Amino acid sequence: SQQGEEDPQALSIQEGENATMNCSYKTSINNLQWYRQNSGRGLVHLILIRSNEREKHSGRLRVTLDTSKKSSSLLITASRAADTASYFCATDPFQSNQFYFGTGTSLTVIP
Amino acid sequence: SQTIHQWPATLVQPVGSPLSLECTVEGTSNPNLYWYRQAAGRGLQLLFYSVGIGQISSEVPQNLSASRPQDRQFILSSKKLLLSDSGFYLCAWSLNRAQPQHFGDGTRLSIL
Numbered sequence: 001s002q003q004g005e006e007d008p009q010a011l012s013i014q015e016g017e018n019a020t021m022n023c024s025y026k027t028s029i030n031n032l033q034w035y036r037q038n039s040g041r042g043l044v045h046l047i048l049i050r051s052n053e054r055e056k057h058s059g060r061l062r063v064t065l066d067t068s069k070k071s072s073s074l075l076i077t078a079s080r081a082a083d084t085a086s087y088f089c090a091t092d093p094f095q096s097n098q099f100y101f102g103t104g105t106s107l108t109v110i111p
Numbered sequence: 112s113q114t115i116h117q118w119p120a121t122l123v124q125p126v127g128s129p130l131s132l133e134c135t136v137e138g139t140s141n142p143n144l145y146w147y148r149q150a151a152g153r154g155l156q157l158l159f160y161s162v163g164i165g166q167i168s169s170e171v172p173q174n175l176s177a178s179r180p181q182d183r184q185f186i187l188s189s190k191k192l193l194l195s196d197s198g199f200y201l202c203a204w205s206l207n208r209a210q211p212q213h214f215g216d217g218t219r220l221s222i223l
Contacts, residue, residue, distance in 0.1 A: 004154075033211060042117075042201055042214030043155075088154060092208060097168055099145070099212075101154040 004089045004102030012108040019076040021105040023089030024069075030092045032065055034074050037086045037104070046074070046087075081111045113138035117202045117215030125223050130175075130189040132218050134202030137183065142204040144185040145212060146177055149199040161185060197222045 035043040147155040159177035203212040
């Protein structure tokens with residue numbers, strides 16, 4: 001299956017610390033996206049990184065992509081209690097009509 | 112600005128009953144539209160996507176169907192619900208496959 005796998009499944013940190021989540025996938029992709037989901041709500045797009053990019057930043061978010069290892073990481077710096085949510089990666093594989101979402105990392109930021 | 116509306120927010124249906132979930136998008140034309148299902152504590156599974164009116168694609172065999180009667184309206188249906196159809200259903204739109212997807216708030220469907 002192309003489905004991405006996030007690691008860790010759950011992460012609990014203190015406010016102000018950094019949070020790192022990883023995503024691995026199986027086949028070549030056009031792009032990789034990270035989304036955030038608050039409990040019981042729809043997903044909110046965070047960052048899209050294309051296969052020819054290695055790193056992107058958006059505010060306190062930093063995403064890296066290593067296509068040779070078929071992996072990506074999301075770093076949230078100086079975390080806040082409001083960052084508590086589930087984070088998903090999604091891949092857009094070559095020659096496929098599917099989008100594949102991972103199973104997510106549940107992040108808890110303790111005030 | 113663009114908005115996406117999805118309703119109802121929650122739905123409880125008996126096994127064997129029909130289903131109709133509606134999703135509409137405002138503020139954009141000819142969007143790509145998507146229906147996803149999310150099982151509890153899991154990622155999203157793409158059920159259907161559409162690139163235009165009357166154009167529906169699915170790569171997952173299932174008990175559900177989708178229709179796009181208007182440019183910005185996407186409907187998820189079933190003639191007879193199964194227990195396994197329970198879940199959180201999410202509609203999304205994007206300008207094209209290479210662009211971010213924007214999600215509605217979802218419908219939590221419980222089958223009794």
